[in-house]
Every structure is written in C-alpha cells, then in structure tokens.
Amino acid sequence: MMPTWPAWPKAFADLYRETGCWRGETFGNMLRERAKTHGGSIAVVAGETRLTYAELDERADRLAAGFHALGIGPGDRVVLQLPNIAAFVEACFALFRLGALPVFALPTHRSSEIAYFCEFAEAVAYLVPDVHDGFDYRGLARQVQGKCPMLRHIIVAGDPGEFTSLEGLYAEPINMPGPSPADVAFMQLSGGSTGLPKLIPRTHDDYIYSLRTSADICRLDRSSVYMAALPAAHNFPLSSPGILGTLYTGGKIVLAPRPSPDEAFPLIAREGVTITALVPPLALIWMEAAEARRHDLSSLRVLQVGGAKFSPEAAARVRSVLGCTLQQVYGMAEGLVNYTRLDDPEEVIIHTQGRPMSPYDEIRVVDEEDREVGEGETGHLLTRGPYTIRGYYNAEAHNAKAFTSDGFYRTGDLVRLAPNGCLVVEGRAKDQINRGGEKVAAEEIENHLLAHPNVHDAAVVSMPDEFLGERTCAFIIPRGRTPAAGELRAFLRERGLAAYKLPDRVEITDRFPQTAVGKVSKKALRETIAAKLQPRAASDA
Numbered sequence: 006m007m008p009t010w011p012a013w014p015k016a017f018a019d020l021y022r023e024t025g026c027w028r029g030e031t032f033g034n035m036l037r038e039r040a041k042t043h044g045g046s047i048a049v050v051a052g053e054t055r056l057t058y059a060e061l062d063e064r065a066d067r068l069a070a071g072f073h074a075l076g077i078g079p080g081d082r083v084v085l086q087l088p089n090i091a092a093f094v095e096a097c098f099a100l101f102r103l104g105a106l107p108v109f110a111l112p113t114h115r116s117s118e119i120a121y122f123c124e125f126a127e128a129v130a131y132l133v134p135d136v137h138d139g140f141d142y143r144g145l146a147r148q149v150q151g152k153c154p155m156l157r158h159i160i161v162a163g164d165p166g167e168f169t170s171l172e173g174l175y176a177e178p179i180n181m182p183g184p185s186p187a188d189v190a191f192m193q194l195s196g197g198s199t200g201l202p203k204l205i206p207r208t209h210d211d212y213i214y215s216l217r218t219s220a221d222i223c224r225l226d227r228s229s230v231y232m233a234a235l236p237a238a239h240n241f242p243l244s245s246p247g248i249l250g251t252l253y254t255g256g257k258i259v260l261a262p263r264p265s266p267d268e269a270f271p272l273i274a275r276e277g278v279t280i281t282a283l284v285p286p287l288a289l290i291w292m293e294a295a296e297a298r299r300h301d302l303s304s305l306r307v308l309q310v311g312g313a314k315f316s317p318e319a320a321a322r323v324r325s326v327l328g329c330t331l332q333q334v335y336g337m338a339e340g341l342v343n344y345t346r347l348d349d350p351e352e353v354i355i356h357t358q359g360r361p362m363s364p365y366d367e368i369r370v371v372d373e374e375d376r377e378v379g380e381g382e383t384g385h386l387l388t389r390g391p392y393t394i395r396g397y398y399n400a401e402a403h404n405a406k407a408f409t410s411d412g413f414y415r416t417g418d419l420v421r422l423a424p425n426g427c428l429v430v431e432g433r434a435k436d437q438i439n440r441g442g443e444k445v446a447a448e449e450i451e452n453h454l455l456a457h458p459n460v461h462d463a464a465v466v467s468m469p470d471e472f473l474g475e476r477t478c479a480f481i482i483p484r485g486r487t488p489a490a491g492e493l494r495a496f497l498r499e500r501g502l503a504a505y506k507l508p509d510r511v512e513i514t515d516r517f518p519q520t521a522v523g524k525v526s527k528k529a530l531r532e533t534i535a536a537k538l539q540p541r542a543a544s545d546a
C-alpha cells in the first residue's frame with residue numbers, strides 16, 4: 006500500500022500561499038542562503054565543535070552525497086536517534102537536501118519504540134551515536150536490526166563497530182534536484198494516546214512558516230544565541246523557535262549535551278546564551294541551582310517553559326531568580342503553538358499558556374458534542390491552521406477520530422479561553438500521562454503489561470507529583486501469583502520500553518471501578534491513588 010499523508014485541501018493551501026504564510030522555501034535552500042549572506046558567522050556550537058554557516062552548509066552537502074552513495078534517496082525514511090551533537094544538525098540538513106525524511110526518535114527510546122518506528126515508517130536506515138550518557142547505542146542497533154530485516158543501513162556517529170561510520174560518508178558534493186516546498190520534510194512523533202505512537206508528517210512550507218513566526222515572536226536576530234538543553238529532536242527545541250528558527254534568523258545555536266545546571270550554566274556564561282527552552286521540572290531545578298550558586302547568567306533574556314503545565318507559583322519566581330523574561334509555550338508536534346508575548350503583562354505571562362502564534366490559527370473550544378462552550382468555559386481544544394497537520398502518516402482509521410470532518414485536530418487538551426484571548430490549559434481528555442513534559446500513552450503501557458503471565462488486567466493512570474506534575478501509576482489485577490512492582494518494571498525494560506514509560510508505582514487490586522457503560526473508570530482510579538498519596542504528602546510536609 007502507498008503511504009498516505011493527508012494534505013491541506015487546495016482552498017486552504019491557496020489561502021496559506023496567498024497570505025504569505027507559505028513562501029515556497031525549503032530547508033536546504035534556507036541554509037544555502039544563510040551561508041551566502043553570512044557564511045563566516047558561527048551557526049553551531051557543540052562540545053569542542055564550532056561550525057560557521059559556510060562550514061555547516063558544506064558539510065551538509067558532503068553528507069548528502071554520502072547518503073546518496075549508500076542508495077538513500079528522495080522520500081526514503083531514516084530513523085534518526087542522535088543526541089545534542091553537531092552531527093544531528095548536519096544529518097538533518099543532509100537528509101533535507103536529499104529529500105529523504107528523518108523520523109525523529111528521542112535518545113531515551115529503546116528497541117520496542119525504535120523497531121516500531123523503523124517498521125511502521127519502512128525506514129531504510131537508522132542513525133545512532135556510538136555511546137551517549139553511558140548507553141551504547143550499537144547494542145540497541147543490533148537488537149533493532151534483529152527485529153527489522155528491511156533496515157538496509159545502520160549508521161553510527163563515532164566509533165561504528167561493525168556498522169557504517171557516519172564520518173566515513175562525507176564525500177564530494179553532487180548536484181541533486183532536492184524536494185519541493187510542499188513535500189514532507191520529516192516526521193515528528195506524537196505523544197500518543199493510543200497503543201502505538203503516531204508519525205506526524207511536516208512539510209518544508211508549513212514548518213518553516215512556524216519557525217519564522219516563532220522567531221519573530223521571540224525577537225530573534227543574528228545576535229541571538231539559542232541553547233538547546235532539551236533533546237534536539239523534540240518539536241519544542243527544534244522549532245519553537247529552537248534550533249531551526251535560530252538558524253533561519255542567522256543566530257548561533259549551542260547544543261547542551263545535558264540540561265543539568267552543572268553543564269548548562271557554564272555554557273550560558275561562555276557562549277552568551279540569550280534564549281533557551283525547558284520543561285517545568287527542569288525550570289524548577291534551574292531556579293534552585295541559580296539561587297544556590299553564582300554563575301553569570303546575565304546574557305539570558307528569555308526562558309521558555311512548556312511541554313507541561315507550569316505552576317503559577319513557579320512562574321512568578323522566574324524573573325527575580327533567573328533575571329530574564331518567562332515565556333510560556335503551549336505547543337504540540339502536530340502543529341499549533343501558543344506563546345505568551347515578551348511584552349505581555351506579568352499577569353498574563355504567569356497565569357496563561359499564551360495565544361496562538363499565527364492570525365491564521367483557528368481555535369474552537371467545544372463540549373462532548375463538538376458544540377462551542379460558553380465564553381470562558383472549559384472545553385476540548387480543536388485547532389486548524391497553516392502549520393497544523395490534517396492527519397497522521399498512514400493512519401486512516403485513527404485520523405477519522407483524531408480530526409473533525411472539517412479538518413480540525415482534536416488536541417485532547419481541556420482549555421479555557423481567558424478574556425484577553427489567551428489559553429489556560431485546565432486538563433486533558435486524552436488517555437495520556439504527562440510526566441513533566443514526557444508523554445506516556447496509557448494504552449501502550451497497558452498492552453505491554455498484559456503480556457506478563459501474572460497480569461490479568463492493567464490500567465495505567467496519572468498520579469499527582471509535586472516535581473513532575475504527574476507520574477504514572479499502574480493498577481494491576483494479578484493472575485495466579487502477584488507480581489512485584491520491580492519485576493513488572495524489569496519486564497517492561499526487557500521488552501525494550503523507554504525508561505520514562507516504566508510505571509512509577511504499581512497498585513494491586515482485584516477489580517477496576519467501572520463507568521456507567523461498563524468501561525474501566527480511569528477517573529475513579531486517579532481519585533483512588535490521589536487520595537492514597539494525600540496523607541503521605543501531609544506527613545512529609
């Protein structure tokens with residue numbers, strides 16, 4: 006079967022072109038132009054590596070030639086699992102120029118996730134580092150190779166072992182036609198709420214529009230220094246305005262290997278970082294570290310926080326503790342991104358998750374029957390616009406549920422529209438746990454738990470957590486012997502699941518509460534575990 010990615014209907018595509026949202030740019034040409042106008046400026050700093058725009062441009066060309074020599078061509082999918090190293094940026098632009106599509110995996114993904122991405126996307130290649138954070142990705146690649154015989158190439162940045170060396174691929178640049186602006190440039194991962202993650206196809210046109218607009222809102226220019234502290238492949242540090250938005254404006258990107266203050270603070274001081282992005286738990290850690298120690302963070306003008314709800318109490322402390330403006334960012338890899346504006350009143354910055362970045366973003370807040378709720382009431386957020394997808398990759402049946410018949414994406418978030426036009430995230434309707442910005446689809450974990458011989462049934466829900474906002478709790482009805490929590494976690498790890506998806510807590514029960522129609526009541530389970538945690542929280546205090 007031919008892969009499908011629902012495009013925008015012609016009338017919308019025409020509108021987005023006529024209004025100048027989509028300007029017919031591609032990533033490959035964007036880098037070429039920056040290299041022409043300011044080739045001598047530093048584009049990328051990563052570890053000891055410093056690349057100018059001219060060098061990045063040339064290395065992308067040489068790597069594209071190397072990929073081409075391996076037989077990787079337009080439309081081919083390549084699962085890319087690289088940490089925050091220069092090779093990430095080079096590989097992205099090399100693939101963009103070829104018209105091959107990176108599928109952005111996260112460094113924490115393991116064989117279960119990676120094998121699924123490779124198979125589902127019918128990837129021809131898988132790109133990994135040798136060792137990162139003490140983990141040997143070549144071992145993971147061996148497991149993936151065993152599960153995915155169609156994978157033609159495993160390419161390693163660093164010591165390749167028995168695989169193909171990324172460094173060895175750089176070759177004499179060749180002429181290639183390159184993709185069209187309306188083509189899909191890459192695939193992002195959805196946080197997911199169903200059994201298996203979905204792939205999000207993003208085009209050059211739509212993504213470049215989103216990062217150009219983001220860069221504008223964040224007032225980026227050639228003097229801006231953006232630090233990627235979150236994993237580069239995630240949509241937030243990649244595009245809001247992130248790595249690509251900074252390169253669009255000709256600024257400098259600094260890739261931090263890890264987001265800890267120990268590593269990030271010295272980099273901020275050394276490179277004069279002006280803007281960076283964090284998830285809420287990291288923002289808390291940074292504030293604590295900044296209060297305790299003296300690092301020169303005076304270059305930092307904007308701290309973006311998003312991915313999960315940032316508490317107003319913490320938000321209120323950012324300016325005094327870190328000496329910069331807080332920007333709340335509420336976005337999704339499917340498209341829509343909301344920002345508080347840099348000159349918004351403090352009240353708005355602290356208490357809202359911002360407003361859509363584009364005047365062409367359409368927002369609806371609706372009830373269970375898709376009817377608009379009253380002014381200021383909480384409802385389901387639906388959205389449509391020039392950079393929000395119209396459907397996931399190869400997921401026709403799911404798309405029929407995840408999008409309305411007129412093309413609005415059902416975000417699964419419960420929001421309220423404040424009188425000033427800003428959104429406040431009030432909760433979530435989708436069956437997902439947001440573990441401090443890391444999204445866990447309950448059904449995916451339940452399916453893995455059900456494979457354990459001593460699990461009769463499983464229901465995974467969120468439980469409140471002061472630090473991460475939420476953690477995961479797995480309710481288990483045992484079969485025969487009662488499995489221990491550690492045993493279940495080991496079982497899931499053994500099955501190749503990313504560590505952030507392992508249940509933080511396991512509760513044994515003999516039955517699940519039910520809703521009126523006889524479904525498992527996750528609401529009741531959430532209440533059960535929250536009530537159980539409460540006395541402990543009180544005695545801890």
Ligand code: AMP
Nearest residue numbers: 196311312313314334335336337338430
């Ligand atoms: P993903 O599907 O992984 O791209 O994650 C997008 C989801 O993260 C959104 O639909 C929200 O549920 C959540 N999210 C992102 N940013 C925020 C934020 N600032 N506040 C609350 N939730 C957020």
Ligand code: DBH
Nearest residue numbers: 240241311312336337338
């Ligand atoms: O959580 C997200 O996916 C997210 C958060 C902030 C995002 O995709 C984004 C900004 O672009």
